[in-house]
Amino acid sequence: xxxxxxxxxxxxxxxxxxRILVNHPEVEIVFVHSTSNxxxxxxxxxxxLFGDTELTFSDSYxxxxxxxLFLCSAHGKSREFWEQNACPEGLKVVDLAQDYRDESEGYxxxxxxxxxxxxxxxxxxxxxxxxxxxxxLALLPLAHAGLLQSTxxxxxxxxxxxxxxxxxxxxxxxxxxxxxxxxxxxxxxHLKEICRNLGxxxxxxxxxxxxxARGIFASVTVDTPLSGEEALALxxxxxxxxxxxxxxxxxxxxxxxxxxxxxxxxxxxxxxTLVVSSVIDNLLKGASGQAVQxxxxxxxxPETTGLKLKASAF
Numbered sequence: 181x182x183x184x185x186x187x188x189x190x191x192x193x194x195x196x197x198x199r200i201l202v203n204h205p206e207v208e209i210v211f212v213h214s215t216s217n218x219x220x221x222x223x224x225x226x227x228x229l230f231g232d233t234e235l236t237f238s239d240s241y242x243x244x245x246x247x248x249l250f251l252c253s254a255h256g257k258s259r260e261f262w263e264q265n266a267c268p269e270g271l272k273v274v275d276l277a278q279d280y281r282d283e284s285e286g287y288x289x290x291x292x293x294x295x296x297x298x299x300x301x302x303x304x305x306x307x308x309x310x311x312x313x314x315x316x317l318a319l320l321p322l323a324h325a326g327l328l329q330s331t332x333x334x335x336x337x338x339x340x341x342x343x344x345x346x347x348x349x350x351x352x353x354x355x356x357x358x359x360x361x362x363x364x365x366x367x368x369x370h371l372k373e374i375c376r377n378l379g380x381x382x383x384x385x386x387x388x389x390x391x392x393a394r395g396i397f398a399s400v401t402v403d404t405p406l407s408g409e410e411a412l413a414l415x416x417x418x419x420x421x422x423x424x425x426x427x428x429x430x431x432x433x434x435x436x437x438x439x440x441x442x443x444x445x446x447x448x449x450x451x452x453t454l455v456v457s458s459v460i461d462n463l464l465k466g467a468s469g470q471a472v473q474x475x476x477x478x479x480x481x482p483e484t485t486g487l488k489l490k491a492s493a494f
Contacts, residue, residue, distance in 0.1 A: 181208040182479055185246035187261060188253030189214040189237055192341050193276050195226035196468035197250055202233045204472070204486035206479070210246050215239045248272040248475055255279065272478055273304045274471045280306040281373045289377060290474040292483070293422050294320060305474045310396055310466025311336055311387060312370040316377060317425055317443050318400040318458035321418035323378045327404065332383045336398035337390040342462045350389060361389045395434040396462045404454035411447040411454055419445070423483040424465060424473065432459050440489045441469030464489070 184201060186194055189212035201207050212222060218239035223230040225237070243249065249271060251258045258279040267273065273287075280287035288302035289295065291313065299305060308316070315334055322328050337360075340351045350361065368387045375381045390397075404411065415427045428446040436444055441464045446457040460466050469487055476485050 182206050182248060182475070183208050183210050183246045184248055184250065185210050185241055185243065186212045186250045186252060187241065188251065188257065189222070190217050190225050191252055191254075192463055193467045193471075194250075194252040195228070196463045197252065197276075197471060198222060198226060198229060198233075200468060200472050200486055200489075202229065202235075206481055206485060209233075209235060211238045211241050212236075213238055213241045243268050243271060246271070248274065248479070250471060250475075251275040251277060253277060271303075272475070274307055274474055275305065276307045276467055276471055278309060278369060278373075280304070281308065281312075282306075282376065289373070290470065291316060291377070292470075292473055292477060293317060293419065293425050294377065296477065296483075299474055299477045300480070302478055305471075305478065307467065307471045307474065309370040309373060310342055310460070310462035311338065311368060311385075311398070312373045313466050313470065314396045314398040314443070314458045314460045315370070315374055315383075315385070315400065317445055317460075318398055318456040319374075319378055319380075319402075321415045322402065322404075322454075323380060324418060325414060327406070328378065328380045328402065330382070330403040332380070332400060332402045334383060334385040334398060334400050335388065336385070336396055337388040338396045338462055339390055339392045339394040341394045342396070342466075356389065357391055359389075359391055362386055363389060392434070394461055394463055395438045396458075396460050396466060397434055398456075398458040400456040400458065402454050403452060404449060405452075406449060406454065408447075408449040411449050415445060415447050415456075424469075424487070432457050434459055436491055437461050437465070438491060439464070440491050441465050441473060441487045442491070 214237040217237040258277045287304045287306040290305040425443040443460045
């Protein structure tokens with residue numbers, strides 16, 4: 181069994197991680213750390229776990245007692261954690277914050293569709309950002325084929341859970357419902373990892389807040405010499421061996437992926453312009469599901485273990 185510890189256990193990503201791990205056949209959860217919730221049951225914070233586990237939060241942790249540590253705290257907190265703690269030899273780490281997505285300090289960027297083999301031999305994984313996952317999946321086949329040669333335009337809408345569990349003015353239900361807004365236009369932090377990994381900087385990204393809780397719908401447009409049939413074939417070939425990324429020849433929608441670790445990309449060409457729709461669940465393929473996918477890879481077990489989650493029929 182893979183012995184697991186979680187730091188920052190009270191947030192959305194930790195809740196989704198626990199939802200997967202309590203039913204993962206190869207995992208034993210050793211501790212879930214949250215100082216403010218110490219002694220409370222996990223389901224006192226993550227209500228969906230009621231009936232699944234009697235585990236409680238802890239205000240202490242023993243890094244020597246686990247095989248893999250998931251860091252689920254806020255951005256910047258992972259570096260603080262390692263300034264205060266020594267990492268035991270042999271401990272695997274999956275960091276869901278943005279602290280090491282530049283692959284500094286020995287971390288490997290954990291997007292399996294891009295570098296699965298490198299992840300398999302890694303000790304430390306920097307889990308990708310949610311917008312970054314959706315957008316890179318839309319562009320990786322083009323980058324691989326050398327077909328990113330003109331400005332890429334991206335508009336992507338995210339659910340309110342993308343802002344985290346801490347309430348804010350723009351996540352409040354009465355503000356968010358029946359509403360849309362842009363933010364961090366051309367300046368979103370995920371652009372750094374996208375441009376770095378693709379080796380291409382001419383990307384204009386407009387992020388939007390959506391009137392829903394979870395999911396990301398990214399619409400990506402770029403000039404192309406390809407026909408529609410050629411674009412579809414290019415994407416199908418690139419993702420032929422992907423465990424969770426699927427290529428559609430018809431329009432996609434969020435409900436196909438919400439509550440799953442799936443990503444669906446749909447390329448289509450109109451008069452020399454390639455339009456790629458890319459949909460994921462921001463908390464799963466964009467965060468915790470991908471983190472477990474990475475864990476499975478580094479421990480040499482089937483990539484899909486514990487992650488065959490089904491989308492809602494409605």
